[in-house]
Amino acid sequence: xxxxxxxxxxxxxxxxxxxxxxxxxxxxxxxxxxxxxxxxxxxxxxxxxxxxxxxxxxxxxxxxxxxxxxxxxxxxxxxxxxxxxxxxxxxxxxxxxxxxxxxxxxxxxxxxxxxxxxxxxxxx
Amino acid sequence: xxxxxxxxxxxxxxxxxxxxxxxxxxxxxxxxxxxxxxxxxxxxxxxxxxxxxxxxxxxxxxxxxxxxxxxxxxxxxxxxxxxxxxxxxxxxxxxxxxxxxxxxxxxxxxxxxxxxxxxxxxxxxxxxxxxxxxxxxxxxxxx
Amino acid sequence: xxxxxxxxxxxxxxxxxxxxxxxxxxxxxxxxxxxxxxxxxxxxxxxxxxxxxxxxxxxxxxxxxxxxxxxxxxxxxxxxxxxxxxxxxxxxxxxxxxxxxxxxxxxxxxxxxxxxxxxxxxxxxxxxxxxxxxxxxxxxxxxxxxxxxxxxxxxxxxxxxxxxx
Numbered sequence: 001x002x003x004x005x006x007x008x009x010x011x012x013x014x015x016x017x018x019x020x021x022x023x024x025x026x027x028x029x030x031x032x033x034x035x036x037x038x039x040x041x042x043x044x045x046x047x048x049x050x051x052x053x054x055x056x057x058x059x060x061x062x063x064x065x066x067x068x069x070x071x072x073x074x075x076x077x078x079x080x081x082x083x084x085x086x087x088x089x090x091x092x093x094x095x096x097x098x099x100x101x102x103x104x105x106x107x108x109x110x111x112x113x114x115x116x117x118x119x120x121x122x123x124x
Numbered sequence: 125x126x127x128x129x130x131x132x133x134x135x136x137x138x139x140x141x142x143x144x145x146x147x148x149x150x151x152x153x154x155x156x157x158x159x160x161x162x163x164x165x166x167x168x169x170x171x172x173x174x175x176x177x178x179x180x181x182x183x184x185x186x187x188x189x190x191x192x193x194x195x196x197x198x199x200x201x202x203x204x205x206x207x208x209x210x211x212x213x214x215x216x217x218x219x220x221x222x223x224x225x226x227x228x229x230x231x232x233x234x235x236x237x238x239x240x241x242x243x244x245x246x247x248x249x250x251x252x253x254x255x256x257x258x259x260x261x262x263x264x265x266x267x
Numbered sequence: 268x269x270x271x272x273x274x275x276x277x278x279x280x281x282x283x284x285x286x287x288x289x290x291x292x293x294x295x296x297x298x299x300x301x302x303x304x305x306x307x308x309x310x311x312x313x314x315x316x317x318x319x320x321x322x323x324x325x326x327x328x329x330x331x332x333x334x335x336x337x338x339x340x341x342x343x344x345x346x347x348x349x350x351x352x353x354x355x356x357x358x359x360x361x362x363x364x365x366x367x368x369x370x371x372x373x374x375x376x377x378x379x380x381x382x383x384x385x386x387x388x389x390x391x392x393x394x395x396x397x398x399x400x401x402x403x404x405x406x407x408x409x410x411x412x413x414x415x416x417x418x419x420x421x422x423x424x425x426x427x428x429x430x431x432x
Contacts, residue, residue: 159396203411
């Protein structure tokens, strides 16, 4: 790989690392709140994936003003703004579900919840 | 107990600025970074801060439940209403250029009301969710 | 630095510190976004990610309890899976355009029209607001509806119904 390829793609590799770290938390950890946090890390890595290619070195924020001629791309900003708000909405709903699960099962560890579900329904 | 005094004083200094900043971000969103979402979240955060320092009942006196619940739906209604106004005045749904005598002024009006609707809904939802979480007591036997 | 914070989140078991680390992560992400000239997005990420998210997580932790159990199985399979996915994704991103390449497809289709005509057609210098509220107004209507639905969902899940017995 030439140095140009490495320098030009470093942003993507950071994105990939964060994405896989978030995915790992969701898959490999049993605590429900931690899974939700892992999901939000995954979502933020996707923001980087979209906004990174929009940046032009030497450009400025996409607000039209006197004296600036090169602007960074505004389209990914718009999409990601929506994505951030939808992400927090998902987080809020997920946390509400976790609170209800805790009240119903008494725990928020995934394996304990599955065990409790597998028990024969005796004295509930 | 003395540390609570520091928190209360700092909160009393900061909360008016937070609310003002939320309004500034909302209306200045055309010329700088900002807009409806950021303003709604900052406004809700100011009330949440108030609730954290002075207690949930005090915050519920400041922003009563029924007002917050109404805000949640009113913002979406406002946004959709701007679209319907576009139809009533002769254009398609969510056309802004028919809203005023001049297309650019029509865009200004449309964007203003749309961003206001977004800010109302977002701040209402964030505050309502906080009320729901904070108002729920942790008893093991209530289901 | 974000990688360090992320590894801390993975390894830490006390959920309160995990929530604080998540807030730090959000702030770092907002700073990176400012460096990428995405000022609107940075403001939203800072206020939403480091503000509201942290408050909601803390409120949920107060209701749920703050310690994660020790994992029973050693997670070798997910780790191997993660490394395989890393390899596949890195191989995939090699085909993407290099950082800050002005001839990338993202810069050439509809964006020059937004940047050049935006101020004239909408009278709003902030192109992100112009696109969000005017050119792509339908998407923002959908997003507001999503926020409303989330609020309605939380109300439905957490409302206490008074039982009459």
